[in-house]
Amino acid sequence: MADASFIAGDWGTSHLRLFLCDGDGRILERADAAGAAAAAGRFANLFDDLVAPWQQRGGPLPAVLCGMVGSSIGWIDAPYVPCPAVPEQIAAACVALRDGAIHVVPGVSCRNRLGAPDFMRGEETQILGALHLDPTLRRGQRLLCLPGTHTKWVALQDGVIVEFLTGLTGELFALLRDHSVLVQRTGELDPVSAAAAFKQALARFNEFPQAQLLHRLFECRARRLAGELTPLTAAGYLSGLLIASDIGGALRLLPPAGNAHSVHLIGDSQLTQLYALGLAAQHYTATALEGTAAALAGLAQVYRQLTQRLVANAVH
Amino acid sequence: MADASFIAGDWGTSHLRLFLCDGDGRILERADAAGAAAAAGRFANLFDDLVAPWQQRGGPLPAVLCGMVGSSIGWIDAPYVPCPAVPEQIAAACVALRDGAIHVVPGVSCRNRLGAPDFMRGEETQILGALHLDPTLRRGQRLLCLPGTHTKWVALQDGVIVEFLTGLTGELFALLRDHSVLVQRTGELDPVSAAAAFKQALARFNEFPQAQLLHRLFECRARRLAGELTPLTAAGYLSGLLIASDIGGALRLLPPAGNAHSVHLIGDSQLTQLYALGLAAQHYTATALEGTAAALAGLAQVYRQLTQRLVANAVH
Numbered sequence: 001m002a003d004a005s006f007i008a009g010d011w012g013t014s015h016l017r018l019f020l021c022d023g024d025g026r027i028l029e030r031a032d033a034a035g036a037a038a039a040a041g042r043f044a045n046l047f048d049d050l051v052a053p054w055q056q057r058g059g060p061l062p063a064v065l066c067g068m069v070g071s072s073i074g075w076i077d078a079p080y081v082p083c084p085a086v087p088e089q090i091a092a093a094c095v096a097l098r099d100g101a102i103h104v105v106p107g108v109s110c111r112n113r114l115g116a117p118d119f120m121r122g123e124e125t126q127i128l129g130a131l132h133l134d135p136t137l138r139r140g141q142r143l144l145c146l147p148g149t150h151t152k153w154v155a156l157q158d159g160v161i162v163e164f165l166t167g168l169t170g171e172l173f174a175l176l177r178d179h180s181v182l183v184q185r186t187g188e189l190d191p192v193s194a195a196a197a198f199k200q201a202l203a204r205f206n207e208f209p210q211a212q213l214l215h216r217l218f219e220c221r222a223r224r225l226a227g228e229l230t231p232l233t234a235a236g237y238l239s240g241l242l243i244a245s246d247i248g249g250a251l252r253l254l255p256p257a258g259n260a261h262s263v264h265l266i267g268d269s270q271l272t273q274l275y276a277l278g279l280a281a282q283h284y285t286a287t288a289l290e291g292t293a294a295a296l297a298g299l300a301q302v303y304r305q306l307t308q309r310l311v312a313n314a315v316h
Numbered sequence: 317m318a319d320a321s322f323i324a325g326d327w328g329t330s331h332l333r334l335f336l337c338d339g340d341g342r343i344l345e346r347a348d349a350a351g352a353a354a355a356a357g358r359f360a361n362l363f364d365d366l367v368a369p370w371q372q373r374g375g376p377l378p379a380v381l382c383g384m385v386g387s388s389i390g391w392i393d394a395p396y397v398p399c400p401a402v403p404e405q406i407a408a409a410c411v412a413l414r415d416g417a418i419h420v421v422p423g424v425s426c427r428n429r430l431g432a433p434d435f436m437r438g439e440e441t442q443i444l445g446a447l448h449l450d451p452t453l454r455r456g457q458r459l460l461c462l463p464g465t466h467t468k469w470v471a472l473q474d475g476v477i478v479e480f481l482t483g484l485t486g487e488l489f490a491l492l493r494d495h496s497v498l499v500q501r502t503g504e505l506d507p508v509s510a511a512a513a514f515k516q517a518l519a520r521f522n523e524f525p526q527a528q529l530l531h532r533l534f535e536c537r538a539r540r541l542a543g544e545l546t547p548l549t550a551a552g553y554l555s556g557l558l559i560a561s562d563i564g565g566a567l568r569l570l571p572p573a574g575n576a577h578s579v580h581l582i583g584d585s586q587l588t589q590l591y592a593l594g595l596a597a598q599h600y601t602a603t604a605l606e607g608t609a610a611a612l613a614g615l616a617q618v619y620r621q622l623t624q625r626l627v628a629n630a631v632h
Contacts, residue, residue: 116535117542166534212565218482219432226433249528
């Protein structure tokens, strides 16, 4: 454990992922547990239990944590940094626990394109990581998309988060799949026919991009009644409708600058593949970065900046 | 019970409403029970139990039933009449049970404006009733809206149902209110502040009518985080967003003819009031007809047509 330098933690609502890292942010070991929703009030104990083996072997290690752990119902409230949010500002706004042994990354807030308040927490760290892993993102205007329970569409200007927009895509999909009349899945999904239904929905949505999602959803049921979908393919069709609506709606509100027809996806690789298909159906190209890798790179980046600040303070 | 002529039944998914009527369709008595979802396979028994007191006193009475009772999982499958559907055609396509003692009204199907199959069952009878109660609806192009679990927007041409479109409005509202992160209601609703939040959402939606609903929903949560909504007003705001999206999206796809800025609402009076507010916010006027009254008038209309046919058959 000679190389162990710090602990990086991605502590979201549903999952906690802790990584023991060396000075360059390379993973030496990892530990997983249930997320902030299950932690309710026991953040310190949970954290100490998980990192105890590492601390025992490697001595006291600093930690950088991001995600819902920093929310008002988390371990400590790390207030949102308002847009425009400069990457270095986000790291500098970390909130310290235990005399600075633990740093919690703040979320980012904005007033979005629709005039509504909007918030992210966790995604800002993935964005910091993406900016480190792909420095070209620091130049000019870029559009990022972080698909998930609450999909974030993020406009960057020279590496600064200038605004973003949240789609309820993942949460709505799960609700409609599990609780509505639309899907009523009764057996095992056939991936091939579900994928075909997904692509069909993408194409159909694009025929009437001005339609509201509300008027397309019943299709999942009506096409089953008409024999055009089965209970097993309706979930794929529903997923296609939601992702097409998310992409079409977001690109109309936050069009990429100039002639750029490229979107940078960050997230779970299965999900970014679906979004890449959706973007292609709307004549956009996509690059994809795996979400956990991005979060880890972001946490390492924050750790580096905090260390440099400590060193600078010690020198002066 | 000398006046009793027939039994009218509105047998939907959640409710069964049976009416003992005189020859003019006036209600003499009514009986209520759980709907088709709870009836599963026991339609005949349920019906016989409920109408037994009436039959005992008044002798055998014919019945006309509409709604999910005529679906493939109902008492008998009454196949959909395709659009354009003429009112007299719908009555003529009733499916007989028990040698014609019971008639079940068919649903109506179409290929909607978005190229998708679409279905209604139960609403066609309310429309028949509306055409009877307000004969001006039989002239020219008219746009009806029947809000509910699955809201129907219906285009009439000289009294003929030419096409319609379904919004998942009511079902989506209930799902999001009860199961999402958006509302999380923890106390009693204050009707006044909920109504204010509802109107605010109508106004805000109309500022960006081209926005997709998916990108407005998270507002319910974000505005709570920002202190602009409470858990108690968020449900009103959510309702406003959904109804505004339903109205805006439907009117863009099915605009009323010429300069007509009027929509004919049929449904539960609380719901038609909300839709009337939503229509006013988009500069439309609305007339409203109570849903059960419309269904009853429709069932009486079907009964009259069937009786005339029997008389005509007997004469020839």
